[in-house]
Amino acid sequence: MKKPLVLLLFVLTFCLATVQAEEVTPVPGTNAPAQIMVLNREVATLRASLFGYTPLQRARAAEQRIEGLLRDASPAQLRYRVDTQGAVVMYDNAMLFTILPQDVNTLAGDTLEAAARRAQTALLSAIADAQAFREPTDYAWAAARAVLATLVAGFAFLLLARGWRWWRQRALILLLGASRKFAAGPFKVTPGVVRQTLHWLGIVLMWPVMLLLSYTWVSFVLGQFPYTRIWSEQLDRRVLDFLGGVLQAALSALPGLAIAVFIVLLTRWITRSINFTFRRIETGQLQIDWFDADTASTTRRLLVCLSWLIALAMIYPYLPGANTEAFKGLSVMVGLMVSLGASSVVGQFASGLILIYSRSLKVGEYVKIADHEGTVAEIGLFATKVHTNLREEISIPNSVLVSQNVKNYSRLATGGGVIVSVVMTIGYDTPWRQVEALMLEGAKRTTGILPTPVPVVFQTALSDFYVEYNLRVALAEPRRRIEILDELHGHLQDAFNEYGVQIMSPNYEADPDHPKLVKPGDFYLAPAQRPNTQDRT
CATH class of the missing domain: 3.30.70.100 (Alpha-Beta Plaits)
Known part of the structure; x- marks a missing residue:
């Protein structure tokens, strides 16, 4: 039994020695950037080789030197020096690592001074995290705080769910009572509509609260341990950056939205003027030589549709995210779907315009189309409806109607x-x-x-x-x-x-x-x- 254990210890010792040898032995040709990580904190990024050592080997050697002094280090003795050869981060006049000019991403506007200052700040935070947990009891207290926070979060979730259930029942009783008052009025509110409204209202109100509570719990728990505290800080930073980005995007979109609202209001005023004018032509209150009362309704709808299409084209550049690749891709996809699936619709639409503006049919006329005979009830842009003497309503596609012989018994009556x-x-x-x-x-x-x-x-x-x-x-x-x-x-x-x-x-x-x-x-x-x-x- 002892021989296998000795053999296993020998193999592990050999593997560790091999790994340590690989960490200090120069490996030519591997110049990929490497980060110096201490307690999951990124201290610096190395991109250049030094004396035959790759960036990865330089980073691992720096990590070993830093981890050896974390628990006993004095923040006052940590400093850096910058000269023409590079920046040196030192502790008690002993070099921890060097940042070369080739390590700095000058294309992004970075400098040696800024890189060294960030490294010093990250090391100070790592030292503070490491020295806050000197004894096992410190980890025990951190775990206790994490467990307590978990219990509080679970209790809050339970309280929130029960509170929502109680409020939903009360609101359902109140709304159902109010719906009976509107049952005889013009607005009929059914119990199903009330329940569906409360369901969606719960989704709108509860999910943000639950997300906020979950985010607070995760951030607090991660912040209790030195190895995960950086994740808590990064999470807070990401959330704050996201909220700041949303606020900045909303503020930057306000001028464009104001222009879009102005275009919508102007278009609405134009369409109301069109409706007012052409409805008077339809009823005969206004007579214009180049407009016919029979085609006034179709002309009105076409002009209103054209006005809104022009308004949409003018609004598009001012919409938030209109210049993003996602918005452009969505526009291309919608355009492709419309172009592939709307060929028959466009044909029906064109046939409807031909019927309306050629005045071959009018609403109220008695006609015979193929084997169908009856009164024209409606001439739409896509189909024409005929009411027969058998109390049937026949819908004939306009593309079919254009190719048929139509007998009009009322036109010359x-x-x-x-x-x-x-x-x-x-x-x-x-x-x-x-x-x-x-x-x-x-x-x-x-x-x-x-x-x-x-x-x-x-x-x-x-x-x-x-x-x-x-x-x-x-x-x-x-x-x-x-x-x-x-x-x-x-x-x-x-x-x-x-x-x-x-x-x-x-x-x-x-x-x-x-x-x-x-x-x-x-x-x-x-x-x-x-x-x-x-x-x-």
């Missing part, structure tokens, strides 16, 4: 109604004058057909087995087109049945026994009337 036609085919054995009279009789019986222009019948085709008659009438209300046509079809059937005229069109497979002709005496069978003037033959 003000000039004499909408003309609709009814086509019938009757055999040659029925006098054409009788057919025309019967069709006009059916139109006369139908309500919703305008007397002017008068209904008229045209013979549009002389086919092999029948004549094609086209009755054209004018409707007073285009929206009732289907209802009026339904009534007209019924009256046409009644009129033809009353006078014994067959509506079914004949088709032959062989010649009839007798020619299908109309005798001249039957040219004016009832209800056809012989005209006073010369009739067409």
Whole structure:
């Protein structure tokens, strides 16, 4: 059992000797900067080799010399001397380490004097930390203070959580009671909204307090021990630097924010003027030759959107962080996403503008688009909504609408109604004058057909087995087109049945026994009337 222990001690002794030999043996070619660290404090940074020793070897040798006198050193005997060869940090006239001119970062504005002064200050702090813990009882008292601080912090967290829970319950009861008063008013506050509001309010109020409490506990505990006291000081310094940077950034951003606020207020005044002017054009209170009331709403929205886009472009340089790389990267990413995903949106938008400013459709007009027939309810920038007679709302993308044939039954209705036609085919054995009279009789019986222009019948085709008659009438209300046509079809059937005229069109497979002709005496069978003037033959 003793032999393995002796062997282990021999190996450890050999390793320590090897490490010490490596620390003092010059290693050429390794000139990386090295820091002299004492109790985790950075005393100085060495960048140059001296007499073949690398910066790392110089730093380790200086650390060994300093650690040997920390507990018994007198701060009064620590000083430095600066000359043309460099700066020498000494204790009781004994050199601790040397700072060469090549060790100083002159590009950052550093000097030998400043580097030596920082080294002296760091060593004084290290000596004070080391001499504050001369006895084991000092570490025990430091650990006791750290444990006590931990218990106090835990109790504070517990008290904070319970206090927040108590306050939340009280606030919930009060707010729910107040929400019942607003339940019948214009602003309805539900219990879910109250709970969600309290949840987010707790996050906003509690997290900063918890972070502050955690920071205070960590800083106090680290400051109780010599090896971690520098971390506490660095933490305090970083937090103070961060808060100072935030305050300085906020103060420096105030002029830019003032300009941005001025641009927003000016844009708001411009948009309100645009809305006021174009709403008067929409209602007909103001008439301008180059603006149409039907396109005033779209023009108003476009001008308002354009005004805010221009304002945003003007505000952008004055926003805090607008020139940072993060802000630029975010702008590029958003622009790329918009450019890749907005191609169809831009197409819909352009089609909507074409529809609106070409005035092919207007709200309230009765139209037929492909197989859909109804009243135009809304013409948006991206889609058009049509209400059918079946109480359906059909949304048609503007890009599709632009490529479709649109029948507008209302556009010319003000000039004499909408003309609709009814086509019938009757055999040659029925006098054409009788057919025309019967069709006009059916139109006369139908309500919703305008007397002017008068209904008229045209013979549009002389086919092999029948004549094609086209009755054209004018409707007073285009929206009732289907209802009026339904009534007209019924009256046409009644009129033809009353006078014994067959509506079914004949088709032959062989010649009839007798020619299908109309005798001249039957040219004016009832209800056809012989005209006073010369009739067409």
